Amino acid sequence: MKGNIGMSDNDLLTLFKEGDHAAFKLIYERYWQLLYISACKILKDEDEAKDIVQEVFVSFLNKGGDVDISVAVSSYLYSAVRYKVFDFISRKKVRQNHLDSLEDYMSAGDFSTDRALIEKEINAEMEKEIQNLPQKMKEVFELSRKAELSHREIADALNISDKTVKKQISNALKLLKPKFTNYYSIVLMLFFKLF
Structure with a gap:
């Protein structure tokens, strides 16, 4: 690896595309701090800047031999970081705008009917996602959450093991949780505003 230190970016890129991870490490060491500083200047948040630079390098590493760069490696990496930043x-601004408008709406007055409507919409959305689960997973999940059966009762009813029941419920929650992250923040906001 020491012989590679003075190599050009293009030579290192060629080695990296051939599977040489030491070449990737050198590219990483050459550009990580510069990209981090660049992202930090715009974001004014060290943790977010680190996360973004790491995402860019992870993506670069995952592409491996398939990485297709028609510009200088430095330009490619700077562009990737700039795009991510x-x-x-943009996503943060949209999310904040939604939260701001919801807060404005909520502070405008009585909205107990609106609260019921929002709860109904969230429940309908959750039900739709539950219906999209694989059949066996859906059946186990509904017996657990709707019928409120224990793992043992579900296992006996479906003639499967406790371990299978636990795994199916865990998998269902893993699939459902990301879909409702935004709903959770809305529900929490409603909860704190109303009570």
């Missing part, structure tokens, strides 16, 4: 800012 602007995408992050």
Whole structure:
């Protein structure tokens, strides 16, 4: 690896595409701090900047031999970081705008009917996602959450093991949880505003 230190980016890229991870490490060491500083200047948040730079390098590493760069390696990496930074800012702004408008709406007055409507919509959305689960997983999940049966009762009813029941419920929760992250923040906001 020491012989590679003075190599050009293009030579290192060629070695990396051939599977040489030491070449990737050198590219990483060459550009990590510069990319981090660049992201930090825009975001003003060290943790977010680190996360974004790490995402770019993980993506670069995962592409491996398939990475297709028609510009200098430095330009490619800077562009990737810049894109991620602007995408992050855009998503953060949209999320904040939604929360701000919801807060404005909620502070405008009595909305007990609206609360019931929101709860109904969230429940309907959750039900739709539950219906999209694989059949056996859906059946186990509904027996657990709707019928409120224990793992043993579900195992006996479906002639499967306790371990299978636990695994099916765990998998269902893993599939459902990411879909409702935004709903959770809305529900929490409603809860704190109303009570």
